[in-house]
Amino acid sequence: MRLFHVAALINKQLLNKATCLIQEFNMNTLKRIRFIIAMFMSISICANGQGSAELNEQAKATHNVIAKTQLGLVKGVSVLDTKMPVNKFLGVPYAQAPIANLRWQGPKSATQWRDVLDATQYAPDCMQTTFPGDSAPLKGSLSEDCLYLNIWAPAQDITQKRPVMVWIHGGGFVNGGSSAAIYSGQSFAESGVVFVSFNYRLGRFGFFAHPELSEQSKNTPVGNYGLMDQIAALKWVKNNITHFGGDADNVTLFGESAGGRSVNFHMLSPQSKGLFHKAIVQSGGGRSDSTETVVYLNKKGTKGNPSAEDAGIQFARSVGINTNDIKALAKLRALPAEKVLSGLNMMNANTPTYSGPMIDSSIVLTSDEEGFAQALQTKVPLFIGSTDFEWGFLKDYNPKGAIAIATETLESVNNKAQFTKAYAPFVLAKNGELNYPLLGSMIFGDKRFVEPARYIASKASMSEQPTWLYRFNYVPSHLKGKVDGAYHATEIPFVFNTLAQNPLTSQNDFKIASAMHAAWVRFAKYSNPSPKQGIAWPNYNAKDNRIIEFNENGSEVKQDPLANRLNEITNLISQ
Secondary structure: OOOOEOOOOOOHHHHHHOOOOOOOOOOOOHHHOOOOOOEOOOOOOOOOOOOOOOOOOOOOEEEEEEEEEOOEEEEEEEEOOOOOOEEEEEEEEOOOOOOHHHOOOOOOOOOOOOOOEEOEOOOOEEOOOOOOOOOOOOOOOEEOOOOEEEEEEEOOOOOOOEEEEEEEOOOOOOOOOOOOHHHOOHHHHHOOOEEEEEOOOOHHHHEOOOHHHHHHHOOOOOOEHHHHHHHHHHHHHHHHHHHHOEEEEEEEEEEEOHHHHHHHHHHHOHHHOOOOOEEEEEOOOOOHHHHOOOOEOOOOOOOOOOOHHHHHHHHHHHOOOOOOOOOHHHHHHHOOHHHHHOOOOOOOOOOOOOOOOOEOOOOOOOOHHHHHHOOOOOOOOEEEEEEOOOOOOHHHHOHHHHHHHHHHHHHHOOOHHHHHHHHHHHHEOOOOOEOHHHHHHHHHHHHHHHHHHHHHHHHHHHOOOOEEEEEEOOOOHHHOOOOOOOOOOOOHHHHOOOOOOOOOOOHHHHHHHHHHHHHHHHHHHHOOOOOOOOOOOOOOOOOOOEEEEEEOOEEEEEEOOOHHHHHHHHHHHHO
16 A cells, blocks of 8 residues: 655645545545645654754865765865764765656666766755645755765775665655755764765656556566665665775665655565665554555556556546557656646645556565565664654644544444553543544554554564664653654654754753664664663564663663554554
8 A cells, every 4th residue: 555655744724725635544434534644754843843953064164075986086075173074975976867768767877977076065856846844845956857865974084894874765755855954964974874865756757657668668677766766876875885984785774754664665675685784764654554555566456546557647648648649658758847746745645646656576576564474575683663643743733634533443443442441541631531633643643653663573573683663752842741742753853963953952852862863873883773881672572562762761671652552553454
């Protein structure tokens, strides 16, 4: 099933204007509930309350620095007056511009250049329709010519092989980009890691199928061009990162929301084997049959939903191109980028003319749920988790939708009393009654993100894959008393240590950011997120059900405090 990543989002005016998504929470009932969900990615009620949480990069760049790649020399910036000198290279091409006849083809290797390439500014992010309320706003322009990456690396002794971390941004596969300030790799480089971020094709540019494309492909992958881009970026890292002081044999792949889902894909994809050695999944979902519709390249899904090729045919017809037109593919490739885009974003991605990622029998062989159930994944060390209240915003922005979810769920569960008892400690109002908007918001987030993280962790651990399950339940100081938990994507500035330097950010906020950032760095360095001070965090297993919780105290190992309610979600999914 398909994941459309939701933004923890926006304002009521936008919500009222959107006509979007009918998400099928329960197959038999929620079809009538129309509520906004622009699902998942790197959009959230931001952790610092000021829009996107920006790193305070006031350090003066004292000089330029030159690095070598297989295709030519690149000029970056060396920033010296930080706790560790850092070399920064922005806008380095990892593939040719996917334009003209290269639109809807797999990425082609970038061509060599003679002069030194200026890599001191971000390249354009990939084509998309941005919207107000995005807490990870992009810095630059948008273009189809967008296949570029960025590197932050310790400046000292570049002959030393340092661990590499490669970040995949979220945005529901239709929004997002690497230029957002919240994704700065400065703190990772200052912690001794070579950090890489990159852009990949989004929306119809990145996920598009059509019978003519399949016919032309001649047994090469089609459809999942955005995932192909991600693989190409990983290959670039493998071939070039040593020139920046990185260890090509110690690469951690990590991402959030659609980025986390992408990491799931890569663990299961034969095309990605050997390109990374550890994985971190932040709110990546993974329970296809419970919340999303599995989309196949050229056959109907398990619930009778259209194939990706059907969506492509629908789009072609919407722009006046018939399937039997012998020039259909040429006409599609000749469409202006704005026509291909046609306003697609996270607020309206659930449309018959867009498929999202698909099972194509080449890049994606099966759903992530089935793949992990069958232990088909690459058995790399895995650090996986979610926030504790992923969809908390729903009760505020669409209380009727949240109430409907709660009502219809309670009507459908096998044991209503048992289900209610599991959720009661979290959702009882002062009068002892269930808070239905709160309950519905919790159920939706648990079903889409929290329980799936536990499911993937459980299946991975059963296949002897070193696995740790974390949960982020820290509410930043300025939001205490205003929200009931940590919303989707609010952990990102803590992971990146990019909290804004402003009066609304407390010392405890910085403390938690330091603890979380350190865990991610330790995992990259040592294949284990445990603290240095002789404390060993336990590998996850379903029997013990011990998780690492990032909370007011920093980090703690504990029995999962959400176990009872997640057990009920597992039962609900299994009905």
